[in-house]
Amino acid sequence: MDQLVDSLAIVEENEREIVAFLKRLIKTPSLSGEEGEIAGIVSDKLSELGYGVDVDGMGNVIAQRGKGEGKTILFDGHLDHIQPGAPEGWRHGPYDAEVVDGILYGRATVDMKGALAAMIYGCAAPEVEGRVVMTHVVHEETNEGVATKKIIEEKGLDIDACVLGEPTDLQLSVGQRGRCVIKITTKGATSHASMPELGVNALYLMTPIVDRIRDENQNLPTHPFLGQGSMAVTALRCLPGAGPIVPDHCEIEVDRRLVPQETLEGVLEEMRGLAPGAQVELLVDELKCYTGYTTEADQYFPGWIIEEDHWAVQESLGALTEGMSRKPDIIGWRFSTDGIATAGQLGIPSVGFGPGDPSLAHQPNEHISLDDVVAAAKGYCALAYRLAV
Structure with missing residues (x-):
């Protein structure tokens, strides 16, 4: 002592x-x-x-x-x-x-x-x-x-x-809680923005997916000490993304907070159910360090x-x-x-x-x-x- x-x-x-x-x-x-x-x-x-x-x-x-x-x-x-x-x-x-x-x-x-x-x-x-x-x-x-x-x-x-x-x-x-970042992608077809009926707007395909993610947030599993899981759309990008063009590509990133009993496989399956017809995948990030060292990292953190x-x-x-x-x-x-x-x-x-x-x-x-x-x-x-x- x-x-x-x-x-x-x-x-x-x-x-x-x-x-x-x-x-x-x-x-x-x-x-x-x-x-x-x-x-x-x-x-x-x-x-x-x-x-x-x-x-x-x-x-x-x-x-x-x-x-x-x-x-x-x-x-x-x-x-x-x-x-x-x-x-x-x-x-x-x-x-x-x-x-x-x-x-x-x-x-x-x-x-x-x-x-x-x-x-x-x-x-x-x-x-x-x-x-x-x-x-x-x-x-x-x-x-x-x-x-x-x-x-x-x-x-x-x-x-x-x-x-x-x-x-x-x-x-x-x-x-x-843990977390993972899921990327969801919808594909459409471009057209001139003055004639949107000739294209398939990938953003419009994404809109109901975003609505379902928002609504599902309240139904996620709960841990007795750490509380409830959560999900939130944190980024959205459309391509081509410039000029009078109906986008044929839209992707979002979903930050999904996990309670200990949840698995990555289960979360991916959950997301596929919320985004039928869309591409669902775990985001992979590239780390560029000040030393020049680079590596890739899956965005899954239990x-x-x-x-x-x-x-x-x-x-x-x-x-x-x-x-x-x-x-x-x-x-x-x-x-x-x-x-x-x-x-x-x-x-x-x-x-x-x-x-x-x-x-x-x-x-x-x-x-x-x-x-x-x-x-x-x-x-x-x-x-x-x-x-x-």
Whole structure:
């Protein structure tokens, strides 16, 4: 206990450094595929704090520390963030890192540079008997789990448990819905727009499909803890798409959120029933990394949940209670995380913990309490000390 107390004191002493480092991260734009500068900043800080550091071909930053005589615990986060959106939507510039009354404003304060700063400093404080592995990955916002899974498999990491640093408002997440992106295509025949009766408008063929998707949303399966699945049309494109031409090609993308009992095969069959006569397929995305590395990724990300009586949950609850002097609630995420790889695909016991209100992620005026960032650093310190044993 004394060693943990000493380690938590180190975190408190580093409060100004944590805040200064976080502000530097916020001032460094790192859109998906453009994470090179921030990867260098993070790598340098990790080395300065005594971690062993490696950057792989994708540009992911991997750090390790500890004696290696106990459990190996993965602390996972991502370097990238989404676009800030229209400047007029922000009271403070998205990359200005302005602080007002202890609140830091900026894109990625919540999702999830606040957690990165807290994690890096928090896990550096204690001496651990086991091993802490830290992954700061690229392209999570576009293809969550792909980079994390690649690191674990290619490096042959034997992970006993994973802590995901996505925002939980300092609570403990034990699961999430999964997701997939389905592309639906209708084919028609072109004609001059002045004579539409001579063509077959592919958009009109798509319209009843969109209506059925909207209506079916309320009938999707429900999980007792994670809630109901959902589906939403998020993109539409018609071709040729210019000039007075009736389109002969229309495609939509459907974001389908999955509860753990659902399968990809079942969802594809469901979509075919909603789109008779149309082409239905899983979307495949191409990842172009800042290093020049490219790969393709299926847009299927399975949901997951870990039971509350699992050792990783119970030890995490105890550690966080020690670290923050308050017991967190158990929650589930509505959004998707790298846990789809660690827990959903690889079966690694995973929990989530991070600073920031999840409802502020991806919003204009995204902001985070600096007190919560420091509290999270203490939480990560205690998690590293109590789990990596």
